[in-house]
Amino acid sequence: MFVEAWKLTIITERVLEQSISKFLLDQGCKGYTLFSVGGKGLHHFHAPVERGVVPEEFSEIQFEVIVRDRTIIDKIASALVKDCFPHYAGIVFIEKVEVIRVERF
Numbered sequence: 001m002f003v004e005a006w007k008l009t010i011i012t013e014r015v016l017e018q019s020i021s022k023f024l025l026d027q028g029c030k031g032y033t034l035f036s037v038g039g040k041g042l043h044h045f046h047a048p049v050e051r052g053v054v055p056e057e058f059s060e061i062q063f064e065v066i067v068r069d070r071t072i073i074d075k076i077a078s079a080l081v082k083d084c085f086p087h088y089a090g091i092v093f094i095e096k097v098e099v100i101r102v103e104r105f
Helices: 014-026 070-084
Strands: 003-013 033-037 060-067 090-099
Touching (some): 003 070, 014 033, 014 060, 014 070, 070 090
Antiparallel strands (some): 003 060
């Protein structure tokens, strides 16, 4: 019933939202989930927008994408590390997951 897939998580600056959204869909992802997030990293505290401390355009976001093909995940992660993260804060990680309704991924 369950099928193995990969979940890619991308945490980065909100200013990249549109370009990463388009890039994910261009790479064959059928969709993604997007969250507003906050936390503390190596450089400083990232306050969530809801706290009213940081203007929305300077806040952090988190994408979650589930894909069955690991090569797509590798291609996305490599492009982000090469093209985005030298200029913007960001982290990428993957997890193995199991999904139902495999046609959605």
